[in-house]
Amino acid sequence: MAARLPGSCMKHRSIGLLLLVLAVLLPGVAVSAQQQDAFAAQVAALAGGFAQQAEAVERLGASGDPRALPILRALSEGRLRKLPDGIVLEPGAEAPSEAEAIRINNRVRQALRGALGRLSIVSPDPAERLAAAEAVFRSRSAENVPLLETALAREGVPRIRAQMELALAASRLVATDESVKRAAIARLGGSGSTDARALLLEARAANPSLLLEIEAATAAIDRQLAIRRTGETLFQGLSLGSVLLLAALGLAVTFGVMGVINMAHGEFVMLGAYTTFVVQEACRGVPWLLPWSLPLSIPAAFLVAALAGAALERGLIRHLYGRPLETLLMTFGVGMILQQAVRIAFGAQNREVLSPAWMQGTITLPWIGVPVTQNRLWIIVFGLLVFALVVAAIRFTRFGLEMRAVVQNRRIAATMGIRTGRVDALTFAFGSGIAGMAGVALSQIDNVSPNLGTGYIIDSFMVVVFGGVGSLAGTLVGAFTLGVVNKVLEPWAGAVLAKVAVLVALMLFIQRRPRGLFALKGRAAEA
Amino acid sequence: MSATTLAAAPPAGRARVTLRLVLAGAILLLALLPALNRLPADAALHVSDFTIAVTGKWITYAILALSIDLAWGYAGILSLGHGAFFALGGYAIGMHLMRLIGPRGVYGHPVLPDFMVFLGWPELPWYWWGFQHFPFALLMALFVPGLLALVVGWLAFRSRITGVYLSILTQAMTYALMLAFFRNDMGFGGNNGFTDFKELLGMPLNTGNARAVLFYASLAALLGCLWLCARITASKLGRVLVAIRDAESRIRFLGYDVTQHKLFVFVLSAMMAGLAGALYVPQVGIINPGEFSPGNSIEAVVWVAVGGRGTLAGALLGAFSVNALKTWLTTVAPEFWLFVLGGIFVAVTLFLPRGLVGLLDRRGTGR
Structure with missing residues (x-):
């Protein structure tokens, strides 16, 4: 207790005293002693009559001195106190019992508004x-x-x-x-x-004499604005494209590579989003973990969706190989069941998934000056990263090799000792897991609700078909093309018509190139 | 796309006779329903207004199922967009019904429907012209779906888009239409669609009389469609369609014009779906863009799958049984309906590839 005594004494000191000490001790700092005196005098005047107060407020406001800001703010909120002898107390300091609040009238209030407005330009x-x-x-x-x-x-x-x-x-x-x-x-x-x-x-x-300069200046601004608008559209397009890419990438594996049509794909995305929500809720108990719940959700969502996918493939889809229409209907039913199960378990209303602090806010892209929201930027990065991972997994791992072997020639692969059934299950689980990871990303920009996935399934199929079934590069190009085209059309046609126009354009495109942008050639294409 | 040999040949022999008898009995029973509705409310055989309304709705669903069966079961065209043809037919009649409201709307405008007054439309857009005449509206209910099917089908079949690709294309079609019809500036009532109808052909809707007339009209349409489908499937054309379903390339190399055959059946099927929609809307009293939702179309496909595709009786059986189950379950345990429906999707594709009709056939479900 003894140690705290000097501290509690300190709280009673008046501003004037402090400033005096400062002025004596630090004569060489930026503000000269003279200015210090002027400041102290104005602060002291705040304890005077209304006219005196108003004048002091105006002077403090004009001074541009950041120290005046808390004092004036306290005064306007009635928190500034003075001792009976007229000494103004530092705002927020513990006041002795004899201190009283400084009262102000409307004129002072008006002066305060102006002064505070000007002073906020030097606010900390x-x-x-x-x-x-x-x-x-x-x-x-x-x-x-x-x-x-x-x-x-x-x-x-x-x-x-x-x-x-x-x-x-x-x-x-x-x-x-x-x-x-x-x-x-x-x-x-x-x-x-x-x-x-x-x-x-x-x-x-x-300024008629400066007309030329003004014209030149506005033209320069128009140019910059046009560049920025293009940049914005492009970014929005890339952002939409990355979302499409994430949603379609899993499909590119299950539909494109395996040829299994999975209408429950959107529901796997939805499962991923709900996994994100569950991981976040689990992290609530451990405060330091909470900001990292989103990165933690990525492997969790992959696992959940992959397990669901493996179960679906082993349990149901495998009995329908070679019957794509039946697979389509059956998986649609599975999607329906998954949706309703989630609706019952979590409720029909949207669930809130928070963005970690490092994903919030906007940043301005250098050199074109386009403001972009950070979470969208992260999703683009994430989409490209996942794409690279998928390509690497298929090209460089043992699993990828077996998968390609089974796709190319199931029988020969089997005679080489590859367990084709296991590869089928793993491939399908892999594609479903990617859908789960897409769900993590979508939880950041879309409502986490049971029908989250339905909005993406048709678009995803379009991306895969447009890009060329079986071609991952096609999926990448297809996703970003569709995203950008959508956003370029939007200002003219509106969001819905743009979407309709893209769908129609796609149907016409398929006329010209039925096998998509990146058509597989050779024997594999005929399978 | 490999041929789906599972789409059954119609049952033969005794099973076939049984099926026909059951079908005739069911239709006779249906025809009796409105008469039974006229009995005094306390009579043992009295049928409630609700039953009439619901059964009338199911009959239109059965026409939709029949149209899907014709395209899918016989020609192998799995359309996931038949709900769009159904909805377009419904919208066509809906436009007529809206015009008939006339000055009785909330805003009392003599020509413009309420939503147009509300949105500040100065006059009727050109595509609403003529809809005050019933024959024109009915014609449009058939023509517009047919035209859409012609365009989409021509684009698709010409490029030999088959199988799941075609399914997804048609699903995208109905999805795009749903998005478009949700827009207010399309001039079709946006989100709310059309409702609050007053009368049709001079008879006030929502009376027992109107219900009975619409019921019999639907039944007649169903019988007409059934007759037409039976004629087609029994003809040489029908056999070519089945052959296309089972081995499209072979039929093409044999010299048949596959595109034209498929186009014919697809357009006809779309018109039947449009007719079903036109009969559906006056009975339920509302049409909105939700009818375009891809889920509706795929649900209708499952009716056919449940009944047994490739048999006309199967389509009817499926439409009635699934919808009866739906009506019952959504009142008893609404939250379970989607589980059951999803379960039906799975069970039918895995265990009942030939549907309920397949059970009747003693030749078994051999693959």
């Missing part, structure tokens, strides 16, 4: 600074120039700096000096922002 919170810079950009007043200059001198975060420079340019655009304006127009032209474009168009009337 980067998000607040960014918001303030955006607000200043929109207010377009020449008065903000000195404030912005002080803030810019302190600012270290590049993104906020850029926004502040933009705001500065916008504020200078309403200044009087022609050369300053010219520089501001050039700066706005380089920004590539729609707000800056609107600002420039607005400034046209007031």
